[in-house]
Amino acid sequence: MEQIKTFLDESEIPRQWYNVMADLPTPMKPPLHPGTGQPIKPEDMAAIFPMNIIEQEASTQRWIDIPEEVLQKYLLWRPSPLYRARNFEKLLGCPVKIYYKNEGVSPAGSHKPNAAIPMAYYNKVAGTKRITTETGAGQWGSALSMACQMFGLPCRVYMVRISYDQKPYRRMMMNTWGAECLASPTNLTQVGRNVLAEHPDSPGSLGIAISEAIEDAVTTPNTKYALGSVLNHVLLYQSIIGLEAKKQMDKLGIYPDIVMGCCGGGSNFAGLALPYVADLFTGKKVKIVGAEPTSCPTMTKGPFAYDFGDLAKSTPLLPMYTLGHDYIPAPIHAGGLRYHGMAPIISHLVRESFIEPRAYDQMKTFEAGIKWARSEGFIPAPETNHVIAAVVDEAMRAKEEGKEKVILFNWSGHGLVDLSAYDAYLSGKLQAYELPDEEIEKALLAIKDFPKP
Numbered sequence: 001m002e003q004i005k006t007f008l009d010e011s012e013i014p015r016q017w018y019n020v021m022a023d024l025p026t027p028m029k030p031p032l033h034p035g036t037g038q039p040i041k042p043e044d045m046a047a048i049f050p051m052n053i054i055e056q057e058a059s060t061q062r063w064i065d066i067p068e069e070v071l072q073k074y075l076l077w078r079p080s081p082l083y084r085a086r087n088f089e090k091l092l093g094c095p096v097k098i099y100y101k102n103e104g105v106s107p108a109g110s111h112k113p114n115a116a117i118p119m120a121y122y123n124k125v126a127g128t129k130r131i132t133t134e135t136g137a138g139q140w141g142s143a144l145s146m147a148c149q150m151f152g153l154p155c156r157v158y159m160v161r162i163s164y165d166q167k168p169y170r171r172m173m174m175n176t177w178g179a180e181c182l183a184s185p186t187n188l189t190q191v192g193r194n195v196l197a198e199h200p201d202s203p204g205s206l207g208i209a210i211s212e213a214i215e216d217a218v219t220t221p222n223t224k225y226a227l228g229s230v231l232n233h234v235l236l237y238q239s240i241i242g243l244e245a246k247k248q249m250d251k252l253g254i255y256p257d258i259v260m261g262c263c264g265g266g267s268n269f270a271g272l273a274l275p276y277v278a279d280l281f282t283g284k285k286v287k288i289v290g291a292e293p294t295s296c297p298t299m300t301k302g303p304f305a306y307d308f309g310d311l312a313k314s315t316p317l318l319p320m321y322t323l324g325h326d327y328i329p330a331p332i333h334a335g336g337l338r339y340h341g342m343a344p345i346i347s348h349l350v351r352e353s354f355i356e357p358r359a360y361d362q363m364k365t366f367e368a369g370i371k372w373a374r375s376e377g378f379i380p381a382p383e384t385n386h387v388i389a390a391v392v393d394e395a396m397r398a399k400e401e402g403k404e405k406v407i408l409f410n411w412s413g414h415g416l417v418d419l420s421a422y423d424a425y426l427s428g429k430l431q432a433y434e435l436p437d438e439e440i441e442k443a444l445l446a447i448k449d450f451p452k453p
Protein backbone atom coordinates (compact mmCIF):
# COMPACT_ATOMS: atom_id res chain seq x y z
CA MET A 1 0.00 0.00 0.00
CA GLU A 2 1.22 3.51 -0.80
CA GLN A 3 1.55 5.80 2.19
CA ILE A 4 -0.74 8.85 2.18
CA LYS A 5 -0.54 10.44 5.63
CA THR A 6 2.34 11.14 8.00
CA PHE A 7 1.40 11.81 11.61
CA LEU A 8 3.26 13.05 14.65
CA ASP A 9 2.34 11.79 18.12
CA GLU A 10 0.91 14.35 20.51
CA SER A 11 4.19 14.12 22.44
CA GLU A 12 6.06 15.23 19.30
CA ILE A 13 4.23 18.57 18.97
CA PRO A 14 6.73 21.47 18.82
CA ARG A 15 7.02 23.22 22.22
CA GLN A 16 8.32 26.52 20.84
CA TRP A 17 7.39 28.86 18.01
CA TYR A 18 10.05 30.02 15.54
CA ASN A 19 10.75 33.74 15.19
CA VAL A 20 12.43 34.56 11.85
CA MET A 21 13.29 38.05 13.18
CA ALA A 22 16.28 36.47 14.93
CA ASP A 23 17.81 35.31 11.64
CA LEU A 24 17.12 37.97 8.99
CA PRO A 25 20.37 38.65 7.08
CA THR A 26 19.35 42.26 6.47
CA PRO A 27 17.38 44.33 9.00
CA MET A 28 13.74 45.24 8.43
CA LYS A 29 12.57 48.85 8.34
CA PRO A 30 10.81 49.71 11.62
CA PRO A 31 7.07 50.52 11.82
CA LEU A 32 6.67 54.30 12.15
CA HIS A 33 4.47 56.49 14.32
CA PRO A 34 2.31 58.35 11.78
CA GLY A 35 2.37 61.57 13.83
CA THR A 36 6.11 61.86 14.51
CA GLY A 37 7.49 59.75 11.65
CA GLN A 38 9.72 58.08 14.29
CA PRO A 39 9.95 54.32 14.94
CA ILE A 40 7.00 53.19 17.00
CA LYS A 41 7.42 52.63 20.77
CA PRO A 42 5.71 49.78 22.65
CA GLU A 43 3.47 52.20 24.60
CA ASP A 44 2.15 53.61 21.29
CA MET A 45 0.31 50.32 20.77
CA ALA A 46 -0.86 49.80 24.35
CA ALA A 47 -4.40 51.06 23.66
CA ILE A 48 -4.89 48.32 21.05
CA PHE A 49 -2.90 45.28 22.24
CA PRO A 50 -1.92 43.90 25.67
CA MET A 51 1.77 44.37 26.63
CA ASN A 52 2.67 40.65 26.46
CA ILE A 53 1.62 40.56 22.78
CA ILE A 54 3.35 43.89 22.04
CA GLU A 55 6.59 42.41 23.44
CA GLN A 56 6.29 39.43 21.09
CA GLU A 57 5.55 41.76 18.17
CA ALA A 58 8.94 43.40 18.71
CA SER A 59 10.82 40.28 19.83
CA THR A 60 14.01 39.12 18.14
CA GLN A 61 14.32 35.98 20.26
CA ARG A 62 14.63 32.95 17.94
CA TRP A 63 12.56 30.43 19.93
CA ILE A 64 9.56 31.36 22.06
CA ASP A 65 7.96 28.85 24.44
CA ILE A 66 4.37 27.89 23.66
CA PRO A 67 2.43 28.15 26.95
CA GLU A 68 1.09 24.86 28.34
CA GLU A 69 -2.53 26.17 28.19
CA VAL A 70 -2.10 26.91 24.47
CA LEU A 71 -0.50 23.52 23.73
CA GLN A 72 -3.43 21.86 25.47
CA LYS A 73 -5.87 23.55 23.06
CA TYR A 74 -3.62 22.92 20.03
CA LEU A 75 -3.81 19.21 20.82
CA LEU A 76 -7.53 19.23 19.96
CA TRP A 77 -6.43 18.87 16.31
CA ARG A 78 -2.64 19.26 16.21
CA PRO A 79 -0.21 17.98 15.12
CA SER A 80 -2.07 18.25 11.80
CA PRO A 81 -1.46 15.46 9.27
CA LEU A 82 0.97 15.81 6.38
CA TYR A 83 -0.61 14.33 3.25
CA ARG A 84 0.80 13.13 -0.01
CA ALA A 85 -1.61 14.07 -2.84
CA ARG A 86 -1.10 10.91 -4.89
CA ASN A 87 -4.43 11.18 -6.74
CA PHE A 88 -3.79 14.77 -7.75
CA GLU A 89 -0.28 13.79 -8.85
CA LYS A 90 -1.73 11.07 -11.10
CA LEU A 91 -4.27 13.49 -12.55
CA LEU A 92 -1.53 15.99 -13.42
CA GLY A 93 0.82 13.36 -14.83
CA CYS A 94 3.92 15.42 -14.03
CA PRO A 95 7.22 14.28 -12.43
CA VAL A 96 6.33 15.74 -9.02
CA LYS A 97 5.66 14.48 -5.53
CA ILE A 98 3.13 16.76 -3.85
CA TYR A 99 2.92 16.97 -0.06
CA TYR A 100 0.56 19.21 1.83
CA LYS A 101 -0.11 20.19 5.40
CA ASN A 102 -3.85 19.83 6.04
CA GLU A 103 -4.83 22.82 8.17
CA GLY A 104 -8.50 22.21 7.32
CA VAL A 105 -8.76 19.71 10.19
CA SER A 106 -9.04 22.39 12.90
CA PRO A 107 -12.47 22.97 14.51
CA ALA A 108 -12.88 26.23 12.55
CA GLY A 109 -11.68 24.60 9.31
CA SER A 110 -8.52 26.61 8.66
CA HIS A 111 -5.09 27.54 10.06
CA LYS A 112 -6.56 30.59 11.84
CA PRO A 113 -7.04 28.98 15.30
CA ASN A 114 -3.22 28.54 15.50
CA ALA A 115 -3.05 32.30 16.11
CA ALA A 116 -6.48 32.91 17.66
CA ILE A 117 -5.82 30.59 20.61
CA PRO A 118 -2.55 32.19 21.80
CA MET A 119 -4.06 35.66 21.27
CA ALA A 120 -7.08 34.90 23.44
CA TYR A 121 -4.79 33.28 26.01
CA TYR A 122 -2.31 36.19 26.24
CA ASN A 123 -5.18 38.68 26.48
CA LYS A 124 -6.76 36.66 29.26
CA VAL A 125 -3.57 36.58 31.34
CA ALA A 126 -3.02 40.31 30.70
CA GLY A 127 -6.45 41.10 32.18
CA THR A 128 -8.37 41.97 28.98
CA LYS A 129 -12.14 41.66 29.50
CA ARG A 130 -13.43 41.85 25.92
CA ILE A 131 -11.97 41.46 22.40
CA THR A 132 -12.93 43.03 19.06
CA THR A 133 -11.77 42.02 15.62
CA GLU A 134 -12.55 42.13 11.92
CA THR A 135 -13.10 39.27 9.54
CA GLY A 136 -13.13 38.94 5.75
CA ALA A 137 -14.62 35.64 4.63
CA GLY A 138 -15.34 34.79 8.28
CA GLN A 139 -12.55 32.31 9.01
CA TRP A 140 -10.67 34.61 11.36
CA GLY A 141 -13.86 35.75 13.09
CA SER A 142 -14.99 32.19 13.65
CA ALA A 143 -11.54 31.06 14.86
CA LEU A 144 -11.29 33.96 17.32
CA SER A 145 -14.87 33.38 18.50
CA MET A 146 -13.97 29.82 19.38
CA ALA A 147 -10.70 30.84 21.06
CA CYS A 148 -12.38 33.60 23.11
CA GLN A 149 -15.02 31.14 24.25
CA MET A 150 -12.25 28.74 25.36
CA PHE A 151 -10.74 31.43 27.59
CA GLY A 152 -14.02 33.04 28.72
CA LEU A 153 -13.72 36.35 26.82
CA PRO A 154 -16.65 38.11 25.09
CA CYS A 155 -15.88 38.79 21.42
CA ARG A 156 -17.34 41.17 18.82
CA VAL A 157 -16.57 40.61 15.14
CA TYR A 158 -16.91 43.25 12.39
CA MET A 159 -17.47 41.18 9.25
CA VAL A 160 -16.94 42.63 5.74
CA ARG A 161 -20.48 43.24 4.39
CA ILE A 162 -20.03 41.36 1.08
CA SER A 163 -18.95 38.19 2.90
CA TYR A 164 -21.60 38.63 5.61
CA ASP A 165 -24.21 38.50 2.82
CA GLN A 166 -22.50 35.79 0.73
CA LYS A 167 -21.51 33.55 3.66
CA PRO A 168 -24.15 33.46 6.43
CA TYR A 169 -22.85 30.16 7.82
CA ARG A 170 -19.68 31.77 9.19
CA ARG A 171 -21.79 34.20 11.18
CA MET A 172 -23.76 31.25 12.52
CA MET A 173 -20.50 29.57 13.57
CA MET A 174 -19.45 32.74 15.41
CA ASN A 175 -22.83 32.93 17.15
CA THR A 176 -22.62 29.23 18.05
CA TRP A 177 -19.24 29.88 19.68
CA GLY A 178 -20.87 32.72 21.64
CA ALA A 179 -19.62 35.80 19.75
CA GLU A 180 -21.42 38.79 18.30
CA CYS A 181 -21.04 39.35 14.53
CA LEU A 182 -21.94 42.61 12.72
CA ALA A 183 -21.91 43.50 9.00
CA SER A 184 -19.23 46.18 8.41
CA PRO A 185 -19.52 49.09 7.71
CA THR A 186 -21.84 49.52 10.73
CA ASN A 187 -23.33 52.73 12.08
CA LEU A 188 -21.85 51.98 15.53
CA THR A 189 -18.47 53.60 14.82
CA GLN A 190 -17.41 56.96 13.41
CA VAL A 191 -15.44 55.21 10.64
CA GLY A 192 -18.43 53.11 9.66
CA ARG A 193 -20.77 56.13 9.62
CA ASN A 194 -18.32 58.08 7.43
CA VAL A 195 -18.09 55.28 4.87
CA LEU A 196 -21.87 54.78 4.81
CA ALA A 197 -22.46 58.51 4.31
CA GLU A 198 -20.36 58.41 1.14
CA HIS A 199 -21.17 54.85 -0.04
CA PRO A 200 -24.47 53.62 1.43
CA ASP A 201 -24.08 50.33 -0.51
CA SER A 202 -20.43 49.79 0.44
CA PRO A 203 -19.46 46.09 0.15
CA GLY A 204 -17.00 46.80 2.95
CA SER A 205 -13.33 45.85 3.01
CA LEU A 206 -10.90 44.40 5.50
CA GLY A 207 -9.38 47.87 5.91
CA ILE A 208 -12.75 49.35 6.94
CA ALA A 209 -13.59 46.46 9.26
CA ILE A 210 -10.18 46.71 10.97
CA SER A 211 -10.78 50.43 11.54
CA GLU A 212 -14.16 49.73 13.12
CA ALA A 213 -12.78 47.02 15.40
CA ILE A 214 -9.88 49.24 16.52
CA GLU A 215 -12.16 52.22 17.17
CA ASP A 216 -14.41 50.00 19.27
CA ALA A 217 -11.43 48.67 21.25
CA VAL A 218 -9.84 52.04 22.01
CA THR A 219 -13.17 53.65 23.00
CA THR A 220 -14.39 50.82 25.27
CA PRO A 221 -12.76 50.16 28.68
CA ASN A 222 -10.77 46.91 29.13
CA THR A 223 -11.29 46.03 25.48
CA LYS A 224 -8.44 45.01 23.17
CA TYR A 225 -8.25 44.30 19.49
CA ALA A 226 -6.93 41.14 17.79
CA LEU A 227 -5.54 41.08 14.24
CA GLY A 228 -5.67 37.74 12.39
CA SER A 229 -2.75 38.20 9.99
CA VAL A 230 0.02 40.59 8.83
CA LEU A 231 1.75 41.36 12.16
CA ASN A 232 4.91 39.64 13.38
CA HIS A 233 3.29 37.91 16.37
CA VAL A 234 0.64 36.31 14.12
CA LEU A 235 3.32 34.90 11.82
CA LEU A 236 5.18 33.67 14.91
CA TYR A 237 2.17 31.67 16.16
CA GLN A 238 1.59 30.17 12.71
CA SER A 239 5.17 28.82 12.62
CA ILE A 240 3.82 25.69 14.32
CA ILE A 241 2.72 24.58 10.81
CA GLY A 242 6.20 24.61 9.29
CA LEU A 243 7.88 23.21 12.40
CA GLU A 244 5.53 20.21 12.35
CA ALA A 245 5.92 19.83 8.59
CA LYS A 246 9.71 19.68 8.93
CA LYS A 247 9.48 16.91 11.52
CA GLN A 248 7.05 14.99 9.28
CA MET A 249 9.20 15.42 6.15
CA ASP A 250 12.21 14.29 8.22
CA LYS A 251 10.33 11.12 9.13
CA LEU A 252 9.93 10.49 5.41
CA GLY A 253 13.57 11.40 4.78
CA ILE A 254 12.55 14.01 2.22
CA TYR A 255 13.43 17.68 1.79
CA PRO A 256 11.19 19.77 -0.52
CA ASP A 257 12.43 21.57 -3.65
CA ILE A 258 9.52 24.04 -3.54
CA VAL A 259 7.49 25.35 -0.56
CA MET A 260 4.28 27.20 -1.34
CA GLY A 261 1.25 28.92 0.18
CA CYS A 262 -1.54 31.36 -0.64
CA CYS A 263 -1.22 34.94 0.61
CA GLY A 264 -3.84 37.28 2.02
CA GLY A 265 -2.01 39.05 4.83
CA GLY A 266 0.65 36.34 4.67
CA SER A 267 0.13 34.35 7.87
CA ASN A 268 -0.55 30.78 6.71
CA PHE A 269 2.12 31.01 4.02
CA ALA A 270 4.58 32.38 6.58
CA GLY A 271 3.62 29.61 9.01
CA LEU A 272 4.73 26.90 6.62
CA ALA A 273 7.48 28.79 4.81
CA LEU A 274 9.48 30.73 7.43
CA PRO A 275 11.12 27.67 9.03
CA TYR A 276 12.27 26.80 5.46
CA VAL A 277 13.34 30.40 4.77
CA ALA A 278 15.63 29.92 7.79
CA ASP A 279 17.32 27.12 5.81
CA LEU A 280 17.78 29.48 2.85
CA PHE A 281 19.76 31.79 5.12
CA THR A 282 22.18 28.96 5.90
CA GLY A 283 22.75 28.19 2.22
CA LYS A 284 20.27 25.37 1.61
CA LYS A 285 18.45 25.37 -1.72
CA VAL A 286 14.67 25.60 -1.63
CA LYS A 287 12.30 27.69 -3.73
CA ILE A 288 9.63 29.57 -1.77
CA VAL A 289 6.53 30.73 -3.66
CA GLY A 290 3.56 32.81 -2.44
CA ALA A 291 0.31 32.97 -4.47
CA GLU A 292 -2.07 35.95 -4.41
CA PRO A 293 -5.13 36.98 -6.50
CA THR A 294 -4.81 39.13 -9.65
CA SER A 295 -7.69 41.21 -8.28
CA CYS A 296 -5.60 42.17 -5.22
CA PRO A 297 -2.01 41.88 -6.54
CA THR A 298 -0.21 43.34 -3.54
CA MET A 299 3.21 41.69 -3.94
CA THR A 300 3.24 41.44 -7.74
CA LYS A 301 2.02 44.97 -8.59
CA GLY A 302 2.09 47.10 -5.44
CA PRO A 303 5.10 49.22 -4.46
CA PHE A 304 7.10 48.52 -1.29
CA ALA A 305 6.04 51.52 0.79
CA TYR A 306 5.03 52.75 4.21
CA ASP A 307 1.27 52.48 4.59
CA PHE A 308 -1.44 52.09 7.19
CA GLY A 309 -2.92 48.68 7.88
CA ASP A 310 -6.43 50.09 7.81
CA LEU A 311 -8.65 52.70 6.20
CA ALA A 312 -8.98 54.91 9.29
CA LYS A 313 -5.18 55.19 9.62
CA SER A 314 -5.28 53.86 13.18
CA THR A 315 -2.33 51.45 12.87
CA PRO A 316 1.36 52.41 12.76
CA LEU A 317 2.85 52.95 9.29
CA LEU A 318 4.04 49.51 8.19
CA PRO A 319 6.80 48.91 5.61
CA MET A 320 5.12 46.55 3.14
CA TYR A 321 3.91 45.87 -0.37
CA THR A 322 0.60 47.69 -0.56
CA LEU A 323 -2.12 48.84 -2.92
CA GLY A 324 -2.97 51.80 -0.66
CA HIS A 325 -5.01 51.69 2.55
CA ASP A 326 -8.24 52.94 0.95
CA TYR A 327 -8.16 50.39 -1.89
CA ILE A 328 -11.35 48.30 -1.86
CA PRO A 329 -10.71 45.03 -3.73
CA ALA A 330 -13.25 43.58 -6.16
CA PRO A 331 -15.69 41.27 -4.37
CA ILE A 332 -14.01 38.00 -5.44
CA HIS A 333 -14.91 34.89 -3.51
CA ALA A 334 -11.57 34.39 -1.81
CA GLY A 335 -12.54 36.90 0.91
CA GLY A 336 -9.46 36.05 3.00
CA LEU A 337 -7.16 37.32 0.24
CA ARG A 338 -8.85 40.71 -0.17
CA TYR A 339 -6.38 42.78 1.85
CA HIS A 340 -4.51 45.82 0.51
CA GLY A 341 -1.20 45.08 2.26
CA MET A 342 1.17 42.18 2.97
CA ALA A 343 2.89 41.17 6.21
CA PRO A 344 6.04 43.32 6.64
CA ILE A 345 8.14 40.17 7.20
CA ILE A 346 6.89 38.57 3.97
CA SER A 347 7.24 41.90 2.12
CA HIS A 348 10.84 42.21 3.31
CA LEU A 349 11.66 38.68 2.15
CA VAL A 350 10.04 39.27 -1.25
CA ARG A 351 12.05 42.45 -1.64
CA GLU A 352 15.25 40.59 -0.75
CA SER A 353 14.36 37.88 -3.31
CA PHE A 354 14.00 35.04 -0.80
CA ILE A 355 10.34 34.62 -1.77
CA GLU A 356 8.82 34.59 -5.30
CA PRO A 357 5.33 36.07 -5.56
CA ARG A 358 2.79 34.95 -8.21
CA ALA A 359 -0.72 36.16 -8.98
CA TYR A 360 -3.65 34.00 -10.12
CA ASP A 361 -7.04 34.84 -11.49
CA GLN A 362 -10.10 33.40 -9.73
CA MET A 363 -11.20 31.39 -12.81
CA LYS A 364 -7.85 29.62 -12.85
CA THR A 365 -7.93 29.06 -9.11
CA PHE A 366 -11.41 27.51 -9.14
CA GLU A 367 -10.42 25.31 -12.09
CA ALA A 368 -7.51 24.03 -9.98
CA GLY A 369 -9.70 23.65 -6.87
CA ILE A 370 -12.29 21.59 -8.77
CA LYS A 371 -9.51 19.34 -10.12
CA TRP A 372 -8.34 18.91 -6.54
CA ALA A 373 -11.81 18.10 -5.17
CA ARG A 374 -12.41 15.58 -7.96
CA SER A 375 -9.14 13.75 -7.30
CA GLU A 376 -8.31 14.24 -3.60
CA GLY A 377 -11.87 14.54 -2.31
CA PHE A 378 -11.35 17.40 0.14
CA ILE A 379 -12.97 20.65 -1.07
CA PRO A 380 -10.47 23.51 -0.63
CA ALA A 381 -11.30 27.03 0.56
CA PRO A 382 -11.35 29.54 -2.35
CA GLU A 383 -8.20 31.07 -0.83
CA THR A 384 -6.45 27.70 -0.84
CA ASN A 385 -7.32 27.29 -4.53
CA HIS A 386 -4.74 30.01 -5.27
CA VAL A 387 -1.87 27.91 -4.02
CA ILE A 388 -3.27 24.84 -5.76
CA ALA A 389 -3.20 26.80 -9.05
CA ALA A 390 0.42 27.67 -8.30
CA VAL A 391 1.19 24.00 -7.57
CA VAL A 392 -0.28 23.04 -10.98
CA ASP A 393 2.02 25.62 -12.63
CA GLU A 394 5.10 24.29 -10.84
CA ALA A 395 4.17 20.72 -11.76
CA MET A 396 3.82 21.70 -15.45
CA ARG A 397 7.16 23.49 -15.32
CA ALA A 398 8.82 20.36 -13.89
CA LYS A 399 7.37 18.38 -16.80
CA GLU A 400 8.65 20.87 -19.39
CA GLU A 401 12.08 20.87 -17.79
CA GLY A 402 12.04 17.08 -17.45
CA LYS A 403 13.05 17.38 -13.78
CA GLU A 404 11.66 15.55 -10.74
CA LYS A 405 10.48 17.89 -8.00
CA VAL A 406 9.13 17.61 -4.46
CA ILE A 407 6.48 20.24 -3.71
CA LEU A 408 5.26 21.03 -0.20
CA PHE A 409 2.37 23.40 0.27
CA ASN A 410 -0.04 24.60 2.92
CA TRP A 411 -3.64 23.51 2.43
CA SER A 412 -4.90 26.44 4.48
CA GLY A 413 -8.52 25.38 4.90
CA HIS A 414 -11.58 23.57 3.59
CA GLY A 415 -14.32 25.19 1.53
CA LEU A 416 -17.40 23.55 3.06
CA VAL A 417 -18.66 26.90 4.27
CA ASP A 418 -17.86 28.51 0.91
CA LEU A 419 -19.95 26.31 -1.35
CA SER A 420 -21.85 29.32 -2.70
CA ALA A 421 -18.57 30.30 -4.37
CA TYR A 422 -18.31 26.87 -6.01
CA ASP A 423 -21.94 27.15 -7.03
CA ALA A 424 -21.24 30.51 -8.70
CA TYR A 425 -18.23 29.05 -10.52
CA LEU A 426 -20.00 25.88 -11.66
CA SER A 427 -23.02 27.81 -12.94
CA GLY A 428 -20.82 30.16 -14.98
CA LYS A 429 -21.39 33.26 -12.85
CA LEU A 430 -17.76 33.99 -12.01
CA GLN A 431 -15.45 35.98 -14.25
CA ALA A 432 -11.79 36.68 -14.54
CA TYR A 433 -10.72 39.86 -12.83
CA GLU A 434 -7.40 41.59 -13.15
CA LEU A 435 -6.86 44.91 -11.41
CA PRO A 436 -6.15 47.51 -14.15
CA ASP A 437 -2.92 49.49 -13.74
CA GLU A 438 -4.85 52.80 -13.78
CA GLU A 439 -6.81 51.68 -10.73
CA ILE A 440 -3.63 50.75 -8.91
CA GLU A 441 -2.16 54.18 -9.67
CA LYS A 442 -5.35 55.82 -8.42
CA ALA A 443 -5.36 53.79 -5.20
CA LEU A 444 -1.70 54.62 -4.55
CA LEU A 445 -2.36 58.36 -4.53
CA ALA A 446 -3.44 57.82 -0.90
CA ILE A 447 0.16 57.13 0.14
CA LYS A 448 2.15 59.37 -2.21
CA ASP A 449 3.29 61.76 0.54
CA PHE A 450 4.17 59.09 3.13
CA PRO A 451 7.78 58.52 4.26
CA LYS A 452 9.62 56.14 1.90
CA PRO A 453 11.24 52.99 3.26
Ligand SMILES: *Cc1c(COP(=O)(O)O)cnc(C)c1O
Nearest residue numbers: 139229264265266267268336413
Ligand atom coordinates in the same frame (compact mmCIF):
# COMPACT_ATOMS: atom_id res chain seq x y z
C1 LIG B 1 -7.63 33.77 6.09
C2 LIG B 1 -7.29 32.71 5.15
C3 LIG B 1 -6.25 32.88 4.21
C4 LIG B 1 -5.49 34.16 4.05
O1 LIG B 1 -4.91 34.70 5.18
P1 LIG B 1 -3.34 34.62 5.47
O2 LIG B 1 -3.12 35.48 6.65
O3 LIG B 1 -2.65 35.14 4.24
O4 LIG B 1 -3.02 33.21 5.72
C5 LIG B 1 -5.94 31.81 3.40
N1 LIG B 1 -6.62 30.65 3.47
C6 LIG B 1 -7.63 30.46 4.35
C7 LIG B 1 -8.34 29.16 4.36
C8 LIG B 1 -7.98 31.48 5.22
O5 LIG B 1 -8.95 31.29 6.10
